[in-house]
Amino acid sequence: MKKRYKASHCASGESLQRENSAEKAKAYQRCTLLSELPFPVIGSLNAVHMFAANHGATLKSTTTSDAKIVWRDFHDSLSLIVITGNDQANDCHLNRLLENVWSAMVMLFGQDELMNIKNLERFKRDIKVCFQLLDHLLEQSVLSTFSDVTQAVDILLTPDNGALQNFLDAFVEAAGSTYGCLTVGGRVAVATHKWWSLSATELVLLGVLIPLLTPCTSRDIPIYLPQGSPTVPHRLLTFQVMRGVEVCVICGPTPSVADLHNEVVRFWRPAVEVLKAAYQVIPRYVPSTLTLDQNILGFLLVNNETSRCLNSVCVHGKDGKEEIVSLPKRREILRSFYKRVVGTYMSSPIEGTETGPAEFSHTATDTYTVCEGHKCYALSSPPHQLFVLYTSAIPTFAMRSITNKTLHAFTKDKSFCI
Structure with missing residues (x-):
């Protein structure tokens, strides 16, 4: 652990303070x-x-x-x-x-x-x-994902989501549960219907927690569901299927981790090649068959209805442009752009932004910024919101058209579920 907190000391410039207050009857x-x-x-x-x-x-x-x-x-x-x-x-x-x-x-x-x-x-x-x-x-x-600001879980698109979904559904059913997901590189690839029915906060926190856990072949962790079950604990079982790939199940007192170990091998051995293909999309997080404009340095796509977030700052692999705008800098720009747009110009399910800016008599659908080293464009097309980081070379008038084409490329294939 990087830090140790005390009641009157903290780290990182952000804080959470504790002390008793005698002026309130309740423990405050x-x-x-x-x-x-x-x-x-x-x-x-x-x-x-x-x-x-x-x-x-x-x-x-x-x-x-x-x-x-x-x-x-x-x-x-x-x-x-x-x-x-x-x-x-x-x-x-x-x-x-x-x-x-x-x-x-x-x-x-x-x-x-x-x-x-x-x-x-x-x-x-x-x-x-x-x-x-x-x-x-x-x-x-230092975060490499966006779920903490978008309130939507980070996902990735694999070449064969359908096959992975079938493998997952069969395994989760064998585990006697209805809540399960498969993560690849720390992002959710597929999940069961019940898993997606969890609240946005629960999806985000589970999506953040699982990659943070110490790497091991299996885990059995007691968790509460902040909205669904804040007082009665459940069990989060995770199993490493292969490097960078984990299957996760939420269940009750049974089954035990030992009982599911053999099931993991039996159910997932036939899926090895599909899983390897899924892992190959990292760090692009979208299949190579999906072609994006060469001027795009990164994007952030949010579905506000399904609480899913697809994003990448390595759209074209090592494209030689990292020296101009490094990958961490691209993430920083996209995070900052999202936070400036949502709540100021566009609405979202995040509390306080549901109805959009009070001073606006209309609903904003597009906005953009032009800087010396890059340009950004935001498009709202409910339930989706797309935020794109472009090179400075792109003509400003072209950003709207390319952003619309990019959104269409992501949403036309219904198997992507974004």
Whole structure:
């Protein structure tokens, strides 16, 4: 684990603060993951929020010249506070981060335990089970995926999704469950109907959690479903089918991991060649048969109805343009562009953006930015939203046409399920 958090100390510039409040009848805990903030500052953040609450007001956010602070209460049990640089994005994205932090703690710790903290020191020790997942959610600058901002699980498209779906359905049925998915390179390739019926938050957190776990042949992990079952735990069973490929099942007390080991071999041995072909789409994450414009450096495609997100910043493989715009920089640009557009110009299922910007009398369908080293274009065509990063060489007038053609290329083949 990279960091260790204390009640008055944190890392990464974003925070989650904890302390008892004698002024409330209920245990009002505040947790903080702040970057070397002195205790008086932490106390002030607590105090100003409590002062507002005691006078019938809700303090949601504030900004300084270079920073933003957002407060969020959960079940009158925990208050989460996030502090970050002011990127001019809508507050909905920081609220979504705090919602994910809370849900992550529910998933690995249980809602009852979070709402009934009787011993603060013990809670500080026990909550460490969540730190790895919380680290990942907070360290947005190093993330290679987009699910934490889009609230849609990262997927990849394989050459034969249909065959993989049949193998998965048969295995999950043999496991006595209806909830299962197959991940390739840390992204969901196929999943059962019941798995897709989980809430967007549950899909995202499971999609983030599984690749974070220590690599091993099998796992048996107790989890809670933040929306579906926040107080009764289930079991998350994972099995490594081959390098970079895992099959995951959510079930009850049975079957045991040992019981399913032989089933893994029996059901997935015939699928080896199909799985190898699926792994070959990394790091493009789409089949080579799907041709995209040479001016595209990266894209982010979100289906707001199915909570699925397809993205890539290595569209043409090693195309020699990495020196101009590196792959990490491409991800950073796309993340920033998405956060600036959604909630400011376009709506989404993310809380606070459902109806679009209040100051607009119309619904925006397109927007773009032109910078010195790149250009970005966003297209809204419900249920899809497509965000594309282009080279600076592309004519600005051509971006709209190419973006529409790109969306059509992804959605015309119904087997892609995006």
